[in-house]
Amino acid sequence: MRKFVGSGAFALVVLASTALSAMAQDTLKIGYVDPLSGGGAAAGQIGMNQLNYIAEAVNAKGGVMGKQVEIIPYDNKLDPQVSLVQIQKAVDQGVRIVIQGNGSSVAAAVSDFVTKFNSRNPGKEVVHINHAAIDPSLTNDKCSYWHFAFDANVNIKVEAMTNFMKANEAIKKVYLINQDYSFGHSVAEAAAAKLGAEGSSIEVVGKEFVPLQKVTDFSPYIAKIRASGADSVFTANWGNDLQLLIKAAGDAGLDINWYTFYAGLAGTPTAIKQAGLEDKVFQITEGVNNLDYMPMQEEVKAYMAKYPDAPIYYPRLFNAMGMVFKAIEEAGSDDPVKFVPKLEGMKYVDFIDGKEGFMRADDHQYFQTMYISGLGSLGPNQPFEEEKTGWGWKVAATIPVDDTIVSTTCQMERP
Amino acid sequence: MLEIVFISTLNGVLYGMLLFLMASGLTVIFSMMGVLNFAHASFYMLGAFFGFEISRHVGFFPGLVIAPVLVGLIGMAVERYGLRQVHRHGHVAELLFTFGLTFIIQEVVQMVWGKLAVDYKVPPALDFPAFTLFATEYPAFKIFMLAISIAIFAVLLLIVKRTRVGLVVQAALSHPDMVGMLGHNVGRVFMLVFGVGAGLAAVAGVIAGPALVTQANMAAALGPILFVIVVVGGLGSLSGAFVASLLIGLIQTFAVAVNVSLADILGDTQMAETLSVWFSDIWSVTVAQIAPILPYLLLVLILIFRPRGLMGNRES
Secondary structure (H helix, E strand, O other), rough: HHHHHHHHHHHHHHHHHHHHHHHHHHEEEEEEOOOOOOOHHHHHHHHHHHHHHHHHHHOOOEEOOOOOEEEEEEEOOOHHHHHHHHHOOOOOOOOOEEOOOOOOHHHHHHHHHHHHHHHOOOOOOEOOOOOOOOHHHHHOOOOOEEEOOOOHHHHHHHHOOOOOHOOOOOOEEEEEEOOOOOHHHHHHHHHHHHHHHOOOOEEEEEEEEEEEOOOOHHHOHHHHHHHHHEEEEEEEOOOOOHEEEEHHEEEEOOOOEEEEEOOOOHHHHHHHHHHHHOHHHEEEOOOOOOOOOOHHHHHHHHHHOOOOOOOOOOOHEEEEEEEHHHHHHHOOOOOOOHHHHHHHOEEOOOOOOOOOOOOOOOEEEEEEEEEEEEEEEEEOOOOOOOOOOOOEEEEEEEOOOOHHOOOOOOOOOOO | HHHHHHHHHHHHHHHHHHHHHHHHHHHHHHHHHOOOOOOHHHHHHHHHHHHHHHOOOOOOOOHHHHHHHHHHHHHHHHHHHHHHHHOOOHHHHHHHHHHHHHHHHHHHHHHHHHOOOOOOOOOHHOOOOEEEOOOEEEEEHHHHHHHHHHHHHHHHHHHHHHHHHHHHHHHHHHHHHHHHOOOOOHHHHHHHHHHHHHHHHHHHHHHHHHOOOOOOOOHHHHHHHHHHHHHHHHOHHHHHHHHHHHHHHHHHHHHHHOOOOHHHHOOOOOHHHHHHHHHOOOOEEEHHHHHHHHHHHHOOOHHHHHOOOOOOOOOO
């Protein structure tokens, strides 16, 4: 009897392990290395929801090359060191596509690690799909063959935003206010150079830096902006530094326009609504859900039926996954060595607007139509509000792909 | 020029009073119990979230009363069942206890209200500009905040200096045994004081919540500046904290208005060229840029040159 139980158990173990390995061979494993706890968890969770949604949709249609897509979350706590440990873990579990985006310092560490790992472990190459980090160095001096950037980097956003501002005759005096760290400085320098360039009718009337996430009372800054006579503010502030700035402006009744990078981040639409600044705060992104493009709006509705908390905040994740799947199918292999060449130079119909973008082979930066959108009450065909405010993002200007192209210093080392 | 001075003064006073509102509970607990309460900012956050929850059902003003009472009760429970047990192991144990408490409260708030900011609004009754000065509007809510802050200062001062309760509390700090002999329940006195301190933090939370951003990281964002106020004012001195709040509010606000850097002061002289090499890192940094750091500079200077603070009466 005991013998029977023993062999039965053995048979079960064998069965289970073959079943497991069969399953493992059948899935396309994608590692999602982003913050899922701590301060960045809200952003990380939204990305995770979107990836799960994308995977479910693809799997329902039979997967990629017959393989089911499996998204495996790895919490990196927004920490470069933890990220590397998690990527090592992911690689050990058979992941060869790593999606990471939050935090430029994290992205730099991941890109560096992946590049070194690939040169030391031929046959196990990993590709780094960066969906959010926008430090220009990632696609310039520190560019890597194994890294692909799907969000427009700082240079592109500044280029697009300043081109829009220069073309807008109502904008004459611009005040720059940014956070006092490398990112804030690079935005301020680039914007000042562009707006103050010869032939520009715009005057830069102030260039202010605020300590990162340390200021509680922004009213003195608002007093300065008012005294400068500015009609517009350009800021790359995010989080509290943007929310409190905008609330202070609302309190003081400062009636000017705000051009931002990050007004769409969680919590900020609520602050804009509280400040009562309707159609005065703008952001630059690769598109918003209220764009008049029905296939996307249908998709957003389907998404919100599953994840009702927020509309699709990262359309670029749809582009990134779509392009990776397309490259795998074109290459006929899910080995990064084989499908990365297909990603280079790939043209793709953007999820958000149906217009064509392209992945530049020189530096692996994706270029796409950019949009400037303002937050306010919604009109017909604009069904998506933000954070239950009743207000949503509406397109104020479209910047065609050609006006977003910037040069790169990247000298790609190809294996 | 006059415009800038006038507006900066007003902004500075308003900000200073917000700081005092936040720091008063911390000062009370420190001056009367000798406990440096790290969890103060967490009680402040609890106050904001309780205020938000109550305002959704019965309105802002009932919240202004109910939330501090609730948080005060929580504070009393913390003192009775936590701090009192820890007390006999000395100040370091107390410090660590309140430090640990901050993380617990933070987690609980995140579990209940999530990680995103909640939509805690200024009550409609106070949502209008009180007056306009040099084209800048001053919202009625800020003036309300100022009034509450001054009222709290006056009432606290009166209680501590002019009533029997204040006398007993002060005596209990320096001579607990004697006060006990005289028939007062020292334990209960401390419990009440801690409850009042936590309640004051909650008042600040209820009022600052709509003015700032009510979210689960608001405690961490607030923490350090309050300790600066308590130390600069003089550990445990209520009037000191009041003066220090005003001082820090004004310093910070005026500093933001000043766009002068070392390069501007020294100009193009021969000496300036030499100096600019030595001080290249800070050469073109303006006063405005370092404004929010100035309170911490003040803290360091006070600790070196006047360790008992502006109005403190003991060295510890």
